[in-house]
Amino acid sequence: MTNHNTPQVFATCLAAYNNGHLHGRWIDATDPDDMRAEIADILATSPEPNAEEHFFSDTDGFGNLVSEYTSVEHTARLGALIEENGLTAVEFVASYASSDIDDIECYVEEVERYSAGPYASQRETLECWVQEVTEEISGELPNWVQVDWEATAQNMLMDYHHEFSSDGDLLLIRV
Numbered sequence: 001m002t003n004h005n006t007p008q009v010f011a012t013c014l015a016a017y018n019n020g021h022l023h024g025r026w027i028d029a030t031d032p033d034d035m036r037a038e039i040a041d042i043l044a045t046s047p048e049p050n051a052e053e054h055f056f057s058d059t060d061g062f063g064n065l066v067s068e069y070t071s072v073e074h075t076a077r078l079g080a081l082i083e084e085n086g087l088t089a090v091e092f093v094a095s096y097a098s099s100d101i102d103d104i105e106c107y108v109e110e111v112e113r114y115s116a117g118p119y120a121s122q123r124e125t126l127e128c129w130v131q132e133v134t135e136e137i138s139g140e141l142p143n144w145v146q147v148d149w150e151a152t153a154q155n156m157l158m159d160y161h162h163e164f165s166s167d168g169d170l171l172l173i174r175v
Contacts, residue, residue, distance in 0.1 A: 005061070005083060006028050006029075006030060006061070006079070006083055007028075007029045007030065007059070007060065007061035007062050007078070007079040007082045007083060007087075008026045008027060008028055008029055008059070008060045008061060009026070009027060009029045009035075009056040009058070009059050009060075009062075009066065009075060010024055010025065010026050010027075010056060010057050010058040010059070011024050011025065011027050011035075011038060011039050011042055011054050011055075011056060012024035012042075012054060012055055012056070012057040013042055013043055013046040013048065013051050013053075013054060014051070014053040014054060014055055015046060015048035015050070015051040015052070015053065016046050016047055016048045016051065017055075017057070019047075019048055021047050021048070022057075023042065023045075023046050023047055023048075024042055024054075024057065025038075025042060026060070027039070028079075029059075029062075029066075029075050029076055029078075029079035030076055030079040030080045030083050031076055031080070032072050032073050032076040032077075035072050035075070035076055036072055039054050039072070042054065055068040055069055056068050056069075056070065056075070061079075061082060061087060062075075062078065062079070062082065062087070063087055063091050064091075065078055065082075065090070065091065065094055066078060073101075074101050077101045077105065078090065078101065078104070081104065081105060090104070127149060
């Protein structure tokens with residue numbers, strides 16, 4: 001069964017398209033072997049004889065990371081990264097990395113090491129961090145300690161790039 005967060009492509013038969021027919025279907029785009037099998041079936045059932053080529057006429061869950069003629073291997077690897085890490089993180093990494101999928105995968109691993117979140121706000125992020133630290137030290141901050149959470153969060157998070165996910169969560173990535 002397809003997870004609604006699974007990135008997909010609309011794989012289209014090029015021969016049929018060039019002859020005025022839209023022949024294709026939405027396929028999950030996280031496993032290259034499954035994608036190749038689905039594409040082979042689309043081409044085999046094409047209304048055009050001897051159909052050999054496909055293209056991706058639409059995508060869902062990839063942002064602008066996949067184009068019409070992106071390879072199946074590259075598309076599947078990106079799809080798997082997006083499914084595991086979310087589109088926001090992969091798009092962030094791709095904006096700084098080369099288009100080489102190996103670089104993107106390597107940078108995603110680095111982002112995972114330096115990421116915090118997701119949190120609803122900077123204040124929530126800081127409160128969670130302080131709570132974790134104070135629990136390790138003494139259990140709770142004493143009642144007489146007053147913290148300006150907004151200002152402290154702003155200062156502590158200066159070394160983080162922040163993005164909002166499609167769910168509205170704040171994602172923090174140390175830069």
